[in-house]
Amino acid sequence: xxxxxxxxxxxxxxxxxxxxxxxxxxxxxxxxxxxxxxxxxxxxxxxxxxxxxxxxxxxxxxxxxxxxxxxxxxxxxxxxxxxxxxxxxxxxxxxxxxxxxxxxxxxxxxxxxxxxxxxxxxxxxxxxxxxxxxxxxxxxxxxxxxxxxxxxxxxxxxxxxxxxxxxxxxxxxxxxxxxxxxxxxxxxxxxxxxxxxxxxxxxxxxxxxxxxxxxxxxxxxxxxxxxxxxxxxxxxxxxxxxxxxxxxxxxxxxxxxxxxxxxxxxxxxxxxxxxxxxxxxxxxxxxxxxxxxxxxxxxxxxxxxxxxxxxxxxxxxxxxxxxxxxxxxxxxxxxxxxxxxxxxxxxxxxxxxxxxxxxxxxxxxxxxxxxxxxxxxxxxxxxxxxxxxxxxxxxxxxxxxxxx
Amino acid sequence: xxxxxxxxxxxxxxxxxxxxxxxxxxxxxxxxxxxxxxxxxxxxxxxxxxxxxxxxxxxxxxxxxxxxxxxxxxxxxxxxxxxxxxxxxxxxxxxxxxxxxxxxxxxxxxxxxxxxxxx
Numbered sequence: 360x361x362x363x364x365x366x367x368x369x370x371x372x373x374x375x376x377x378x379x380x381x382x383x384x385x386x387x388x389x390x391x392x393x394x395x396x397x398x399x400x401x402x403x404x405x406x407x408x409x410x411x412x413x414x415x416x417x418x419x420x421x422x423x424x425x426x427x428x429x430x431x432x433x434x435x436x437x438x439x440x441x442x443x444x445x446x447x448x449x450x451x452x453x454x455x456x457x458x459x460x461x462x463x464x465x466x467x468x469x470x471x472x473x474x475x476x477x478x479x480x481x482x483x484x485x486x487x488x489x490x491x492x493x494x495x496x497x498x499x500x501x502x503x504x505x506x507x508x509x510x511x512x513x514x515x516x517x518x519x520x521x522x523x524x525x526x527x528x529x530x531x532x533x534x535x536x537x538x539x540x541x542x543x544x545x546x547x548x549x550x551x552x553x554x555x556x557x558x559x560x561x562x563x564x565x566x567x568x569x570x571x572x573x574x575x576x577x578x579x580x581x582x583x584x585x586x587x588x589x590x591x592x593x594x595x596x597x598x599x600x601x602x603x604x605x606x607x608x609x610x611x612x613x614x615x616x617x618x619x620x621x622x623x624x625x626x627x628x629x630x631x632x633x634x635x636x637x638x639x640x641x642x643x644x645x646x647x648x649x650x651x652x653x654x655x656x657x658x659x660x661x662x663x664x665x666x667x668x669x670x671x672x673x674x675x676x677x678x679x680x681x682x683x684x685x686x687x688x689x690x691x692x693x694x695x696x697x698x699x700x701x702x703x704x705x706x707x708x709x710x711x712x713x714x715x716x717x718x719x720x721x722x723x724x725x726x727x728x729x730x731x732x733x734x735x736x737x738x739x740x741x742x743x744x745x746x747x748x749x750x751x752x753x754x755x756x757x758x759x760x761x762x763x
Numbered sequence: 764x765x766x767x768x769x770x771x772x773x774x775x776x777x778x779x780x781x782x783x784x785x786x787x788x789x790x791x792x793x794x795x796x797x798x799x800x801x802x803x804x805x806x807x808x809x810x811x812x813x814x815x816x817x818x819x820x821x822x823x824x825x826x827x828x829x830x831x832x833x834x835x836x837x838x839x840x841x842x843x844x845x846x847x848x849x850x851x852x853x854x855x856x857x858x859x860x861x862x863x864x865x866x867x868x869x870x871x872x873x874x875x876x877x878x879x880x881x882x
Binding site (some may be wrong): 437553555556557623624627628630648649650651667669670671674675678691700702 | 789791821822823826829830833861862863865866867868
């Protein structure tokens with residue numbers, strides 16, 4: 360700092376400083392403390408930090424603490440901890456101001472140092488801003504590509520309503536839903552999944568879980584498309600039920616074994632509810648892989664919960680999954696949800712809870728889309744003022760056949 | 764929303780016992796993994812996680828269990844979870860273990876002696 364100052368000035372500075380030393384690991388001051396001294400490092404090395412985040416390291420000849428010393432009501436803007444045993448010159452505010460008023464050369468030297476520092480900060484902020492923008496662009500690309508892993512449109516089937524809702528907590532998400540017709544089977548696939556964790560890691564695995572399940576459920580069709588034939592098999596209805604069960608089971612176990620064997624180091628798993636709905640009969644066969652139990656309900660009551668039939672997918676190779684069967688009768692609805700709904704918290708840290716969700720369900724004559732909108736409105740008002748913590752996914756499927 | 768997890772380590776009859784206190788979630792998952800890693804690096808071959816004072820455990824916590832179990836090595840699942848046992852989870856933590864299907868893979872005990880003698 361005083362490189363350009365004449366020796367006479369340096370000796371005047373030497374008169375008003377005191378030497379102090381700190382041991383390696385010792386913290387000289389913490390961010391937020393008030394302080395009136397600035398320091399010049401004679402020997403050693405200190406770390407400038409904000410808790411765990413290191414901002415920079417300073418060495419012999421460097422100055423710190425000048426902001427609190429020069430600006431009268433300043434508090435320390437960062438913490439200083441010695442990286443090795445360090446010897447410092449300490450200059451109190453009063454002595455410093457006294458010196459500045461007597462020695463313009465010292466004032467110029469300090470202004471020069473501050474300007475250099477400001478220039479470095481501006482350069483650094485500019486560089487970081489460019490980097491942040493480039494990362495934001497990357498995330499936006501990721502978000503768009505991931506959105507392509509959710510269905511563009513849902514199958515439209517007469518006398519059925521399918522209404523999904525999906526909102527990511529961050530740019531990219533670990534939750535997903537899917538619904539599509541399986542031409543060779545004539546059934547509608549319904550899938551809701553929640554990959555553990557959030558953000559980019561969960562999002563990468565979401566694309567894998569979703570694709571493996573979709574590919575397995577459509578495997579018969581994909582193979583026949585490849586062979587140029589889209590004929591449906593003419594087997595008997597009983598034979599079809601067996602095939603659908605086997606198909607559903609293979610989707611769960613193939614996905615599970617694939618991820619558990621090929622990605623075991625990542626320890627990533629997903630809770631997934633997957634089902635095949637026969638739109639003609641309302642028959643629903645399903646596997647619940649460690650997912651919050653979906654509910655079937657009508658105008659009056661919740662009539663059935665679809666409890667887990669096996670563990671989460673991707674964690675335990677060779678896991679077995681039970682295939683269960685139930686039905687959605689005319690007037691029945693199915694709601695599948697992720698824990699982003701039930702564990703959403705309000706400003707008092709209370710959870711929305713499964714009970715609150717279930718209490719919203721049994722309304723007369725409400726469309727699936729209306730129900731989803733009403734649940735989301737309740738959830739939004741409950742969590743008002745709190746940042747969304749987890750991805751939120753809902754799917755409601757409603758049988759609107761007129762009763763028999 | 765910042766949660767905390769306290770971890771104290773002791774050794775009982777050659778088994779490392781980690782007593783957890785607080786919330787085992789996405790914020791604290793790394794603390795547990797790092798502490799377990801330290802204990803395993805120092806030579807622990809069997810570990811009990813005492814969950815008596817765990818107020819919350821979500822999917823991130825279960826992921827941590829899988830990761831810790833993996834640190835003991837072992838080719839298949841039964842080997843993987845042979846060296847890690849749980850003690851005294853709350854009813855809600857038990858419900859999470861059951862919902863996600865971990866209850867078939869990891870042993871849960873009500874008292875420390877049973878947990879230690881199970882290795």
